[in-house]
Amino acid sequence: MLVPGLGLLGATGALVGLEVRHAAAAERALEAVVVSGRVAVVRSALVQEVLASSVRTHLAGAGPGTALDAEVEDAVVVRLGDEELAQARRRTDAAVAAVPPGSPAADHVHDVAGDLEPLRTAVDLASSWPAVGPVFEPLTDDLLLAQRQAVDEAVAQGLEGDLVTAALETRAAADAAGLGGREALAVLDAALAPTAGDAPAGPTGGAGVTAGSTWTTLEGLAASTSPGLRLRSADLLAASRALPGAGALRSAAPADVRDAVVRATDRQDGLGGLVTAAAARAEAVTRAEAESARTRAVHLAVGALLLLLVTVAAVVRTSLALTRPLLDLADRARRVGDGELVPVRVGGPREVRTVATGLAATVASLGRLQEQARAVCAGDLGSPLLARPLPGPLGEVVHASVTGMVQAMVDRDRLREDLTHRATHDPLTELPNRARALDLLDCALARARRERTPVGVLFVDLDRFKRVNDTLGHAAGDELLRVVAARLRTSVRPGDAVCRLGGDEFLVVVERADERALLQVAERLVEAVARPVPLAAGTASVGASVGVARSGDGTVGREVLLAEADTATYRVKASGRGGVGFFDDELRAQLLAVRELEEALALGIARGELRLHYQAVVAVDDERVLGYEALVRWERPGHGLVPPADFVDVAERSALVCDLGREVLRQATSQLAAWSASDPVAAGRNVGVNISGRHLASPRVVEDVREALAGSGLGPHRLVLEITETVLVDHETALERLAELRALGVAVAIDDFGTGFTSIAQLQRMPADILKVDRSLAGSDDPADAQLVRLVVGAARAAGLEVVAEGVETSAQMDALRAAGCDAVQGFWFHRPAPPGDRAPGLGPRPAPLPALPRPVLPRPALPRPALPRPRGVPQDTHRPA
CATH class of the missing domain: 3.30.70.270 (Reverse transcriptase/Diguanylate cyclase domain)
Known part of the structure; x- marks a missing residue:
């Protein structure tokens, strides 16, 4: 059934292809015929423009001695005056614009339009007709060539019968219009130049020579199959026969000349209408043929489609009648393969029943496996369904897989619970x-x-x-x-x-x-x-x-x-x-006060409210100033100069201590650099800056020191960073940071030594250059403390460290420290902390010795502070308040 059907479809397809190609050829022929008709209209309009241009140049060139009959001149002006010339130009331009582009004929037309512009300019400048007239004739010849080219192109598409006749009639009508234009031009020449000496250069032989050609063309059109063309051609043929020759008009009476001009121009208008009618007929005939070809192609395509549908319907009906049981079984097998367990009907031929029986058994086994899977998904891992194996060897393998999967899920849930417990509970308790x-x-x-x-x-x-x-x-x-x-x-x-x-x-x-x-x-x-x-x-x-x-x-x-x-x-x-x-409320007030103090301190650091006071470090042997220790103060608006004990603890509990230390580094290095620039004696001194443990643990501390030195221009060896001994114990990264800082060339001093838990034996391993003995040992009058100072000095000497004693307030203390072998001291006995001046501070007169009374314990400032443990590594003054 398929073989003859496909053969019939192939033959029908070939016919459809033929009709489609014929329709395409008709479309191309239609385009060529349209171009031919538009070119003919352009040629006819150009002939009319030539006649009006001839009148314009003749009348403009008529001198005082030229006598034209008034009736003749009025007839010529009425028929072909300036207004008619303007209209003729517009008709020509409109006809050129109507020519569709894209064909060689259209290119010829647009070239002619370009050549026409200088001729129009010459006519407007009143040039004589013998100067411009011969140039118009090649333009009309070019249009004639373009039209013939378009007609040949249309005929080449395989036109037959009426289509060829309509195309040739369009060309014949255009030829008649061109020939009629020459005759009308000759009549105008005779009417506007009545003497032989004024005869213009134009077609030779006058109207009588070309009349035969115009008559011949019109006689051919008078036999056209189109009634409209026949009637127009017959009327124009009669008008042509009644038109006198140009030679006879040179001696004719003015009334006869006027009638000849009227008849010539009327005939030329008729010839233009004939061209338009012939072009319209050719386009209509060709368009009808193209529509007919398209219609035939569509009808054939629809017929082929219907034939295909009938063939397919016959094949489907036969297939359904013969293979319905197999198709039903195949459909159910496909649905089972897709996971849809549908019931299988056992029926049809014996072979089909055998296959259906096997498929039904497979569906039953899969149904039991589906029930087991649902039990697993529902989390019912103890369901009796999971304990029943499927029949056959394959069922045993599947049951073993299900059992293993269930056990894996149980283990996974236990592991998840264990991991969840470990993530949320402390493993020790x-x-x-x-x-x-x-x-x-x-x-x-x-x-x-x-x-x-x-x-x-x-x-x-x-x-x-x-x-x-x-x-x-x-x-x-x-x-x-x-x-x-x-x-x-x-x-x-x-x-x-x-x-x-x-x-x-x-x-x-x-x-x-x-x-x-x-x-x-x-x-x-x-x-x-x-x-x-x-x-x-x-x-x-x-x-x-x-x-x-x-x-x-x-x-x-x-x-x-x-x-x-x-x-x-x-x-x-x-x-x-x-x-x-x-x-309670008291603690809440203390926390609020601390929070307010933190905010005020942060604002004070940003506003530059921190001030540094400097205390001299003096050599023991010759009492010359070796350097200074920078001690921070806060000039808080409304509170005056706040000592460090009232705000450093708060800064240490937050990141503010890093900002505070950064600012102290900047001011101290800049101040020592300024003193060195103005005082040569200060050029050999150093400055000590306290670094807190929190700042030392910060990754930015090395960069902060490097920026402070670079900003001030101070040499690294003139900066001493003072840290407490507890910092080395409390901060694991302290040793690494100190190694990086010492690599820059900065000196490191262990401050307040003797107040922590550092063993003297550990001095050998400390990354330090200077050891500063705490004032509680250096300023004590207890002989045991003096012995301990000597022991510390000896241990520092063995470790290669310089020793500086803090808190020296009396000459007796100074003598004891000199006897113990200290390198340098600082305290009220030599210099009290003071704000910076224009020059580096030196040593003034000794202050009066302090009374040997128990040192007073001053009350804490009025600012409430919570009872928090004292932070370690907090920079403090090395003197007691006076």
């Missing part, structure tokens, strides 16, 4: 860790806001825990933490959360508890921790300081609540440890 503690606190605050109930936070910090690690070892410390964690869990109420923040710090979140209940929980915690703890290495005893903060409705932020509890804990530790402290 199994308590919730810091991250989990913050989540629990957030949830408690959210419930408190929703239910309008209070939330309490207990910050538990163990006392004397470090001593356990130092005496019994870290293993004993870990065991102690586990015991303390268990006691804390048993001492709180059900529902309260006990968490370990890290180290020896714990946090308890208590919900729906007033102050009395919080106090009871806190006291139980202190009591539970205080009981001795039996360990493998011995019995240990620690205490607990508990700080309590409370939010009445959960509106207090998490960080604020933790900070309040932490602050309350510090106050407990400062007041003797082993107790409970509530965060």
